[in-house]
Amino acid sequence: MASDDIAQLADAxxxxxxxxxxxxxxxxxxxxxxAESVEELVREIEQYQGLTALCLEGNTVGVEAARAIAKALxxxxxxxxxxxxxxxxGRLRSEIPTALKSMxxxxxxxxxxxxELxxxxxxxxxxxxxxxxQLLKSPTCHSLKELRLNNCGMGIGGGKILAEALTECHKQSSALRAPLRLRVFIAGRNRLENEGASALAKAFQRMGSLEEVHMPQNGINYTGVMALASAMRHNPELRVLNFNDNTFTKRGTLAMAQALAHLRNVQVINFGDCLVRSEGAIALAAVLREGLPILKELNLSFGEITEAAALVVAQAVAEKPHMEKVDLNGNCLxxxxxxxLREAMQNMDKGDMLASLSDDEGEPDDEDEEDDDDDDATDDCNADNEDIDDCNADNEDSEIVKENGVTKEDSPAKPQSLTEVMSFISCPSAEKLTQLGEMRTNLQQQVDAAxxxxxxxxxLKITALYSxxxxxxxxxLxxxxxxxxxxxxxxxxQSYCFLSTLLVKMGLLKGEGKMKKVSLVPGxxxxxxxxxxxxxxxxxxxxLLRAFLSKNREAFRSCSNARERLSSALEKRCQDQH
Incomplete structure (x- = not known):
């Protein structure tokens, strides 16, 4: 090595x-x-007694240099x-694995x-x-608390290998009665996609110790998001959840909402640029009202959320005593x-927590309102056993409409009663409803928030009969x-999911997938x-209803007087003090 290079290294x-x-x-x-280029570095490592941390960030290490460093370690x-x-x-991709393996x-x-690694x-x-x-599987990593693999280009294959290694590490460490308790996992920008994310979700669920998960920009859609949501639920100490710039859509967001309903320690949620949309935002607002007691930050930016849904979120956020920031920028307000939205936050004395709205996408036009979602376009609005649409996946016994439109446990004792109830549902009329008499109890068994x-x-069929x-x-009534x-x-x-579905069917909220809207009648x-x-x-x-009803929509053309009466009742109800 030239003397100038040696002098430069010595100075560094x-x-x-x-x-x-x-x-x-x-x-x-x-x-x-x-080896020559790292002689000084190796000497310092060897002479450092009690070395607990080594930082090589921001340098470039070749294979031979890595071997020399490894020898010192x-x-x-x-x-x-x-x-x-x-x-x-600047290193060849083929060099990196060899260097890593030696170290x-x-x-x-x-x-x-x-x-920490x-x-x-x-x-x-x-x-x-x-x-x-092998490093990740070894006893060296049984004690690992923080693993950062951001922007490493792991891909689906790398994600699967990583998941298997973490699972094996947990298995072996558990056998020694000192299970791996990974707290921080960071793997953004790795193209993990659904398969890689789902594989890691199984490892996360097994560990159950995560406090921070950062997996932004990984090309994950609702299939992978649902798997991750299930895993997050089994990590009760979770504080930070960052899935920015993946694609949730309705299914993924509802799955995450269900998981969050079980978590008490979450402080930061970043679902920005995740296509949460209005139905998803309403579901998250429901969880905000009922749980997440110490939440500090919520990012739902760039999610195609409309004004009414954003207002529902704002009302829910206002109830959080520790809330510091809510980001709804880049939506469709x-x-x-x-x-x-600004006025609503100011009126609740929370104006300072609202992030900038400078990148708002503007209110969607009518054509956008009718578009079906690409991911969920195959949804059947009458499907009775969709994984997440039931909003009560935690209770396997709650699924309904298995046979002839009723559950086995709800089946009426008299077959004739069921026949008459199903006849009414298939072709409703005021006369049939009246004739049901006490059998209307069986009719009530046909509905479930699940x-x-x-x-x-x-x-909607029943209320349309009003006169x-x-x-x-x-x-x-x-x-x-x-x-x-x-x-x-x-x-x-559950109730927010039902109400948002009702709003979609009434044409007051843009939904995902193919859902037939009704022609509203005053009744x-x-x-x-x-x-x-x-x-x-x-x-x-x-x-919630008032936020959507306040918008003048085409759906009310034939029932404007009824709309005014409902609006007045909602306004009075919202002003009531409890």
Whole structure:
């Protein structure tokens, strides 16, 4: 090596940070190609007694240099933290796995017990994950608390290898009665997609110890999101959840909402640029009302959320005493919607927590309102056993409509009763409803918040029969009361899912997939006018309906008077103090 190069390296090494057990060469920009180029570095490692952390970030290490460093690490059994991000800039992809394997083997030989491993910003791909597989499975990583693999190009294959390694690590460490308790997992920008994410979800669920999960920009859609959501539910200490820039859509968001309903320690949720949309936002608002007691930050930016849904979120956020920031930028509010949201937050004395709305996409036009979602376009609005649409996947016994439209446990004792009830549902009329008499109890058994599509469909059929004829009016309102009392008595998430489905069918909310909208008649709105004034109809449910009803939509063309009556009832209900 030329004397000038040696002098340059010596000068760089003189800037080494040493202290508190850490040896750091961070950001020195060293080009370490061979054993000669790392002689000084190796000497410092060898002479450092009590070395617990080694930072090589921001340098570029070749195969021969890595082997020399590895040799020095074989005696460092106290090493706990390896900050080895951005360590192979300019290296051939084929070199990186060899370098990683030699350094990982040295840690195993030394008998180290790592707590932190950071290999972010190293484009090593699946082969790189394969190179650290044995390290991750070994006792060296049984004590691992933080694993950072951001921007490593792992891909689906790398994600599967990583998942298997973590699973094996947990299995072996559990056998020794000291199970792996990984707290922080970071793997953004890795093209994991659904298969990689689903594989990792199984490992996460097995560990159950995660506190922070960061997996932004991984090309994951609702299939992978649902798997991850299930895993998150089994990690009760979760504090930070960052899935920014993946594609949730309705199914994924509802799955995440269900998981969040079981978590009490979450402080930061980042679902920005995840296509949460309005139905998903409403589901998350439900969880905000009922859970997440110490939430501080919520990011739902760039999610195609409309004004009314954003207002529902704002109302829910206002109830969180520790809330510091809510980001709804880049959605579809429009100028008036942005102003309404700002005003609402100010009125709740929460204006300072609302992030900028400078990138709002504007209110969607009519054509956008009719578009079906690409991912969920195959949804059948009458499907009774969709994985997530049931909003009550936690209770396997709650699935309904298995045979002839009823559950086995709800089947009426008399077959004739069932026949008459099903005859009414297939072709409803005021006369049939009246003739059912006491069998209307069996009709109520046909609706369940676990199947919001069917429940909304039956409710709208019944309320459409409303008339001012006393006998008909009485029986319709009594039946409506009984059904809504049942549908709104479950969790807030269940009832919000039902109400959002009802709004979609009424044409007041853009939904995903193929869902037939009804042609509204005044009776349906008049029944709701009656219902929202009853004790079983919570104030915040009324606020949800009011947010959507306040928009003048084409659906009300034939029933403007009924709309005004419902609007007035909702406004009065929302002003009531409880």
């Amino acid at each position: 090494f003189s800037k080494t940070h040493v202290g508190d057990g850490e040896l750091s060469y961070k950001g020195l920009g060293l080009k370490l190609d061979n 074989e005696s460092k059994d106290l090493l706990q933290r390896c900050y080895w991000s951005d360590m192979f800039t 990982g083997s040295a840690l195993i030989s030394a008998g180290t017990r790592l707590t 950071d290999l972010s910003d190293n484009a090593f791909g699946p082969d790189g994950v394969k190179a650290i597989e 429009g100028e008036e919607g942005c102003e309404a 199947d919001p599509h069917r429940a909304a469909d039956i409710l 001012e004829k006393l006998e008909t009016k009485t029986v319709v 009594e039946t409506t009361d009984a059904m809504l009392k049942k549908l709104l008595s479950g969790t807030t998430l 349906q709105l008049l029944c709701l006018e009656h219902s929202v004034q009853q004790d079983y109809f919570p104030q915040h449910h009324a606020s």
